[in-house]
Amino acid sequence: MNIDSIHSGIVLDHITAGRAMQIYRYLNLDELDCPVAIIKNVRSGKQGKKDIIKIDAAIDIDLDVLGYIDPGITVNIVRDDKVVGKEKLHLPEKLTNVITCKNPRCITSIEQEIDQVFKLADPARGVYKCAYCEAEKK
Amino acid sequence: MRHLVDITDFSVQEIDDMLRLSEDIIDDRAKYAEAMHGKKLATLFFEPSTRTRLSFEAAMMELGGNVLGFSSSDSSSAAKGESVSDTIRTVGCYADVIAMRHPKEGAPMAAIKHSTVPIINAGDGGHNHPTQTLTDLLTIKREKGRLNDLVVGLCGDLKFGRTVHSLINALARYSGIQFVLISPPELKIPDYIKRMLTDNGFRWREVESLDEVMPDLDVLYMTRVQKERFFNEADYVRLKDSYILTPEKLKQAKKDMIVMHPLPRVNEISVKVDDDPRACYFRQVENGKFVRMALILTLMGEVE
Numbered sequence: 001m002n003i004d005s006i007h008s009g010i011v012l013d014h015i016t017a018g019r020a021m022q023i024y025r026y027l028n029l030d031e032l033d034c035p036v037a038i039i040k041n042v043r044s045g046k047q048g049k050k051d052i053i054k055i056d057a058a059i060d061i062d063l064d065v066l067g068y069i070d071p072g073i074t075v076n077i078v079r080d081d082k083v084v085g086k087e088k089l090h091l092p093e094k095l096t097n098v099i100t101c102k103n104p105r106c107i108t109s110i111e112q113e114i115d116q117v118f119k120l121a122d123p124a125r126g127v128y129k130c131a132y133c134e135a136e137k138k
Numbered sequence: 139m140r141h142l143v144d145i146t147d148f149s150v151q152e153i154d155d156m157l158r159l160s161e162d163i164i165d166d167r168a169k170y171a172e173a174m175h176g177k178k179l180a181t182l183f184f185e186p187s188t189r190t191r192l193s194f195e196a197a198m199m200e201l202g203g204n205v206l207g208f209s210s211s212d213s214s215s216a217a218k219g220e221s222v223s224d225t226i227r228t229v230g231c232y233a234d235v236i237a238m239r240h241p242k243e244g245a246p247m248a249a250i251k252h253s254t255v256p257i258i259n260a261g262d263g264g265h266n267h268p269t270q271t272l273t274d275l276l277t278i279k280r281e282k283g284r285l286n287d288l289v290v291g292l293c294g295d296l297k298f299g300r301t302v303h304s305l306i307n308a309l310a311r312y313s314g315i316q317f318v319l320i321s322p323p324e325l326k327i328p329d330y331i332k333r334m335l336t337d338n339g340f341r342w343r344e345v346e347s348l349d350e351v352m353p354d355l356d357v358l359y360m361t362r363v364q365k366e367r368f369f370n371e372a373d374y375v376r377l378k379d380s381y382i383l384t385p386e387k388l389k390q391a392k393k394d395m396i397v398m399h400p401l402p403r404v405n406e407i408s409v410k411v412d413d414d415p416r417a418c419y420f421r422q423v424e425n426g427k428f429v430r431m432a433l434i435l436t437l438m439g440e441v442e
Contacts, residue, residue: 105242105263107243107245107247107262109242110242111245132245132247133263134243136330
């Protein structure tokens, strides 16, 4: 299978196999006009299998969202056919309007206009807590 | 501008200062009788609670201030669908400080976002109740003379009991506290609290029998099994009588142990215990007023 290499844009590499579509949706990539390639189940030395997303345009990506969904991803920045930057992701300290609190007793269940804010409570376990009611979310 | 949403919003030093101020108020009430003259406290109780509301109102009145507010969401614009945030912005135009109770967890955190006056969390659902915790800390300090090196037993509903969670979090900032967690299996304390205690090097144990640990305790904190925290009436009925403190059980306790309770009680402490000098829950109620006076003064910047 051949997929054209990109001229200037972003390659999301080392995506956990099976998560590419979730990332596609979270980053709203369906709204882009440029070529976007989702490559699933690519053989990988480190991971066995991995997914890759190639975006042929220099767009801004919310690295916090990406870090929350899959902190193992490598973000490669491509300019003029060359990789000019690599970013390793990590779990973000704070997530705003990425996930919603499911606690029916939380104020966010009735107060419509407030942001859904989660804070990283336990980096080792990847646990976030709602900034309002402190309900946990993994 | 400072608020009190969670007990950990204040450092141990700041809490110690507030407890000292409370004791100074107790020693010389006349000195503070006009400290809030011309100021207004709004008590916004979206959920009924007679005792906490009256305690706040009495505290403000003893400081020479005035109070206004409502005591249920039916009599507020929340019944018309107004957001907490809008209610707070509106009331901030009338009052100098706000004490709010709300059935939804985290409501005070939403309230402080747009507030122009200090907010005091007077209870948010099953989440936090920091002024009860201040009350408990003042009571332990006054009765035992210290807030460290104590064996503290917490008994009853440790799963939903917010006063217990807040008190453990507050005491876990002092040294030498041993926690004894006494509850039926269905009402055990949440795992994250046990994890916090272990991670911070505290000694704690979980037991089902009050009798077996009674002789070890310096403080026994009793709680009510609260009907409003259960989704299911049958579970409530089955568990409400799990632990009842009687004079017979108290015979095994240390002579200087203290019995605390956030009140109201249903039947978990026999009224026959009330005359025992170790029963300090009514003194605890009075401490609640004094510590709220100290809190209002602190948030209003009236502390030297």
